[in-house]
Amino acid sequence: MPSATRRLLPSKLPRQRRSRVTRARLLEAAARVFAERGYAGGTTNHIAAEAGLSVGSLYQYFPNKDAMLAELMRAHVAEGADRITERLAAAGSPAAPRHGGLAARLRPFVDAAIDNHRDSPRLHQVLFEEAPRPPEVLAELHELEDTAVVVVAGLLRADPDVCVPDVRLAAWFTVATIESLTHRYIGTHATRGCLDLDAFSDELVRMLAAYLTGGAAGMVSPSR
Amino acid sequence: MPSATRRLLPSKLPRQRRSRVTRARLLEAAARVFAERGYAGGTTNHIAAEAGLSVGSLYQYFPNKDAMLAELMRAHVAEGADRITERLAAAGSPAAPRHGGLAARLRPFVDAAIDNHRDSPRLHQVLFEEAPRPPEVLAELHELEDTAVVVVAGLLRADPDVCVPDVRLAAWFTVATIESLTHRYIGTHATRGCLDLDAFSDELVRMLAAYLTGGAAGMVSPSR
Amino acid sequence: MPSATRRLLPSKLPRQRRSRVTRARLLEAAARVFAERGYAGGTTNHIAAEAGLSVGSLYQYFPNKDAMLAELMRAHVAEGADRITERLAAAGSPAAPRHGGLAARLRPFVDAAIDNHRDSPRLHQVLFEEAPRPPEVLAELHELEDTAVVVVAGLLRADPDVCVPDVRLAAWFTVATIESLTHRYIGTHATRGCLDLDAFSDELVRMLAAYLTGGAAGMVSPSR
Amino acid sequence: MPSATRRLLPSKLPRQRRSRVTRARLLEAAARVFAERGYAGGTTNHIAAEAGLSVGSLYQYFPNKDAMLAELMRAHVAEGADRITERLAAAGSPAAPRHGGLAARLRPFVDAAIDNHRDSPRLHQVLFEEAPRPPEVLAELHELEDTAVVVVAGLLRADPDVCVPDVRLAAWFTVATIESLTHRYIGTHATRGCLDLDAFSDELVRMLAAYLTGGAAGMVSPSR
DNA sequence: CATGAATGAGGGTTCATTCAT
DNA sequence: AATGAATGAACCCTCATTCAT
Numbered sequence: 001m002p003s004a005t006r007r008l009l010p011s012k013l014p015r016q017r018r019s020r021v022t023r024a025r026l027l028e029a030a031a032r033v034f035a036e037r038g039y040a041g042g043t044t045n046h047i048a049a050e051a052g053l054s055v056g057s058l059y060q061y062f063p064n065k066d067a068m069l070a071e072l073m074r075a076h077v078a079e080g081a082d083r084i085t086e087r088l089a090a091a092g093s094p095a096a097p098r099h100g101g102l103a104a105r106l107r108p109f110v111d112a113a114i115d116n117h118r119d120s121p122r123l124h125q126v127l128f129e130e131a132p133r134p135p136e137v138l139a140e141l142h143e144l145e146d147t148a149v150v151v152v153a154g155l156l157r158a159d160p161d162v163c164v165p166d167v168r169l170a171a172w173f174t175v176a177t178i179e180s181l182t183h184r185y186i187g188t189h190a191t192r193g194c195l196d197l198d199a200f201s202d203e204l205v206r207m208l209a210a211y212l213t214g215g216a217a218g219m220v221s222p223s224r
Numbered sequence: 225m226p227s228a229t230r231r232l233l234p235s236k237l238p239r240q241r242r243s244r245v246t247r248a249r250l251l252e253a254a255a256r257v258f259a260e261r262g263y264a265g266g267t268t269n270h271i272a273a274e275a276g277l278s279v280g281s282l283y284q285y286f287p288n289k290d291a292m293l294a295e296l297m298r299a300h301v302a303e304g305a306d307r308i309t310e311r312l313a314a315a316g317s318p319a320a321p322r323h324g325g326l327a328a329r330l331r332p333f334v335d336a337a338i339d340n341h342r343d344s345p346r347l348h349q350v351l352f353e354e355a356p357r358p359p360e361v362l363a364e365l366h367e368l369e370d371t372a373v374v375v376v377a378g379l380l381r382a383d384p385d386v387c388v389p390d391v392r393l394a395a396w397f398t399v400a401t402i403e404s405l406t407h408r409y410i411g412t413h414a415t416r417g418c419l420d421l422d423a424f425s426d427e428l429v430r431m432l433a434a435y436l437t438g439g440a441a442g443m444v445s446p447s448r
Numbered sequence: 449m450p451s452a453t454r455r456l457l458p459s460k461l462p463r464q465r466r467s468r469v470t471r472a473r474l475l476e477a478a479a480r481v482f483a484e485r486g487y488a489g490g491t492t493n494h495i496a497a498e499a500g501l502s503v504g505s506l507y508q509y510f511p512n513k514d515a516m517l518a519e520l521m522r523a524h525v526a527e528g529a530d531r532i533t534e535r536l537a538a539a540g541s542p543a544a545p546r547h548g549g550l551a552a553r554l555r556p557f558v559d560a561a562i563d564n565h566r567d568s569p570r571l572h573q574v575l576f577e578e579a580p581r582p583p584e585v586l587a588e589l590h591e592l593e594d595t596a597v598v599v600v601a602g603l604l605r606a607d608p609d610v611c612v613p614d615v616r617l618a619a620w621f622t623v624a625t626i627e628s629l630t631h632r633y634i635g636t637h638a639t640r641g642c643l644d645l646d647a648f649s650d651e652l653v654r655m656l657a658a659y660l661t662g663g664a665a666g667m668v669s670p671s672r
Numbered sequence: 673m674p675s676a677t678r679r680l681l682p683s684k685l686p687r688q689r690r691s692r693v694t695r696a697r698l699l700e701a702a703a704r705v706f707a708e709r710g711y712a713g714g715t716t717n718h719i720a721a722e723a724g725l726s727v728g729s730l731y732q733y734f735p736n737k738d739a740m741l742a743e744l745m746r747a748h749v750a751e752g753a754d755r756i757t758e759r760l761a762a763a764g765s766p767a768a769p770r771h772g773g774l775a776a777r778l779r780p781f782v783d784a785a786i787d788n789h790r791d792s793p794r795l796h797q798v799l800f801e802e803a804p805r806p807p808e809v810l811a812e813l814h815e816l817e818d819t820a821v822v823v824v825a826g827l828l829r830a831d832p833d834v835c836v837p838d839v840r841l842a843a844w845f846t847v848a849t850i851e852s853l854t855h856r857y858i859g860t861h862a863t864r865g866c867l868d869l870d871a872f873s874d875e876l877v878r879m880l881a882a883y884l885t886g887g888a889a890g891m892v893s894p895s896r
Numbered sequence: 897c898a899t900g901a902a903t904g905a906g907g908g909t910t911c912a913t914t915c916a917t
Numbered sequence: 918a919a920t921g922a923a924t925g926a927a928c929c930c931t932c933a934t935t936c937a938t
Contacts, residue, residue, distance in 0.1 A: 054924050129353035180404035211431040278899045502903050577801035628852035655883040726920045
């Protein structure tokens with residue numbers, strides 16, 4: 001395409017971009033609507049209206065309601081994974097890991113979990129508890145969790161402070177506890193407007209550290 | 225009701241009993257249907273059919289679908305509370321409490337939680353995650369949890385092995401951890417058919433004991 | 449069931465009968481609506497309204513719109529087959545077949561075809577031309593036609609007046625001509641209000657007789 | 673349009689031609705789409721895409737979907753008429769008509785009918801059976817048929833071999849039989865992949881000849 | 897009290913058509 | 918002229934709920 005022609009089509013890229021923007025607007029609208037009214041109560045008309053569009057437009061970007069849900073789920077899962085990676089990278093950079101003991105090494109996970117739930121605990125709940133979860137998305141979720149367990153198991157094995165009889169089980173407990181308690185804490189305390197995330201994360205780290213060091217005081221053998 | 229009238233209804237008690245039986249049958253049917261098909265998928269016709277009745281009859285016992293749900297929730301909550309009471313009574317009776325250390329004193333709570341989820345994890349999930357929870361029922365749930373936290377806090381304070389900076393927070397962590405992890409463990413492992421509840425409860429007790437003793441060693445063996 | 453009890457359930461049979469009546473009413477309504485507005489234009493709401501019911505009721509008797517169509521088709525096909533049988537039985541009874549020549553033996557088929565189209569040419573058209581014909585119904589239709597061809601072929605072979613090079617082909621031509629021309633004649637002339645079915649059937653019989661006798665003269669009087 | 677203006681549009685003719693080409697491309701696309709997906713299933717978006725255009729452009733050439741349908745119908749009808757004319761011209765030219773007998777004089781009509789259906793039986797079916805036929809187009813169709821009947825009636829009257837009591841009726845039968853049977857034959861046998869058009873047309877001519885000669889013997893061999 | 901046919905608001909989805917670019 | 922995103926009326930269907938029997 002000659003550059004002369006290109007000047008006549010200034011709207012091509014913008015058009016695609018505009019498409020992406022509209023898509024994103026719809027997804028955001030869906031997120032808001034689902035969070036507010038639940039999955040069943042959030043109709044496609046609501047979503048379209050919230051996005052400032054008509055139903056018909058919605059269906060030009062998504063084949064059906066469930067597809068929006070699935071995309072929202074995938075996005076949340078991916079975002080969650082990213083946040084863990086980020087936190088780990090940030091923590092693992094200069095010199096951090098070796099210093100500060102086990103508690104410091106657990107922090108990134110806890111912080112990532114908090115990040116994941118803070119934004120919109122209600123949406124998270126709708127997405128992963130209330131809404132119908134297509135098996136594929138469920139599988140993705142399980143896979144992510146399994147990965148997390150494996151990764152954590154590796155860290156536990158390598159950690160000098162850790163002392164547990166069954167590393168794999170301990171890894172599952174660690175992951176599940178972080179995830180579940182964070183979800184629960186934010187879920188139950190957010191509506192009451194009385195959440196103290198620092199206190200929460202400190203306590204959570206304390207619990208896990210105590211658990212993983214075998215309850216031993218001066219922690220020694222990270223035996224396997 | 226005047227006694228004169230009562231004499232005209234000699235079958236009153238039986239009638240009331242039959243009523244109660246029918247009501248119960250409907251609730252059980254609802255439980256089965258919800259567990260099998262989810263909340264949205266479990267229609268009133270399904271429930272009536274499962275109970276061997278017609279829809280019309282269903283509406284003579286319950287004003288609407290959500291009322292069944294609410295009652296089911298209440299029943300589950302009550303049953304859960306009962307189970308804790310029972311377990312505590314059983315554990316606390318003759319000589320148990322003082323012996324066996326903290327781990328032994330935590331066991332009843334863990335066992336009660338497992339009891340509560342083992343029966344029908346799917347129904348539990350539908351009731352407390354998928355279905356729309358009327359605020360009143362939610363409030364009831366919160367209240368129960370608060371009560372549990374208060375009770376546990378009392379126990380922790382009285383426990384010689386416990387050493388935590390914030391008893392109330394520790395009580396919340398204890399209750400939440402037991403409840404959440406049990407739910408999660410049974411939920412994710414039941415479908416895979418690989419759940420080892422003994423190992424799970426041992427580990428859970430271990431974790432809580434380590435946490436509550438402040439990571440101090442000397443835990444009594446988590447005998448069972 | 450004791451006869452005493454039976455008296456308490458006078459509504460059982462009636463109820464089933466009422467069901468059947470309602471079903472039939474819906475089908476008739478569908479027939480009218482389809483005939484008037486075509487398949488696409490005949491909405492389920494129209495049909496329900498025409499039957500004096502609401503949409504919901506319609507869906508208690510038919511799983512979906514196409515099912516009504518299919519049933520209507522099947523009914524028409526079955527009715528068509530019955531009419532041929534009847535006509536043949538009527539014609540073949542006393543002594544008819546051997547007398548009157550080929551023309552007389554063709555008449556029942558022509559008369560049956562006319563019967564099939566006279567009632568509601570527009571509905572017939574909608575059912576078998578406009579509407580989406582599910583493959584199974586199409587197969588049924590083809591089967592019926594094949595059967596007709598086979599039967600007619602048998603008759604042709606046994607007929608002393610018939611003289612054709614390829615009996616099977618002639619049978620197909622006979623069946624197709626009767627069916628197609630009748631459909632066309634009634635379709636195009638009914639709206640104009642100028643249809644003379646006697647003249648038509650006489651001519652049709654004349655044509656087929658001339659064809660099947662190999663164009664040989666001397667046909668016995670094609671009187672009627 | 674004033675000539676002054678015309679000079680400003682030097683590309684007028686090319687532009688008009690391009691317009692015509694685009695129109696034609698759209699119509700062809702519509703034909704393909706309708707043939708493949710039926711009338712209801714063939715959306716304007718499908719058609720535009722098939723033509724390599726956007727919906728918006730489609731609506732610059734046609735006011736609405738039905739207009740395309742009507743045009744397609746008209747084109748088919750016109751093409752049909754043309755084919756008859758051609759065939760008659762070809763047959764009636766040098767010496768043909770008088771020789772070969774009635775059968776030979778019927779052939780062109782049969783051949784034209786076959787031509788009309790062979791190309792795309794499915795499209796023909798969609799156009800003239802499945803799709804909603806606007807009354808005007810229907811009228812056109814009737815008119816064409818009437819014309820054909822009149823023409824054929826003239827031929828029959830002039831034909832030495834023809835012997836029928838009612839020429840007009842015979843003409844209608846002739847036209848209707850050719851058209852209907854050809855449609856039916858190709859329609860039912862094309863999908864089965866077993867159509868022998870020569871055998872079919874021979875038989876059709878045989879039937880009509882026998883009919884029109886009043887069943888008189890002595891038909892000239894239906895040579896071809 | 898039981899029944900189950902009837903109701904109808906409301907939901908998801910489609911697609912002919914329009915219009916700003 | 919071309920584009921394709923946007924529109925929204927209309928369709929099919931579901932299901933909680935009612936009511937005549």
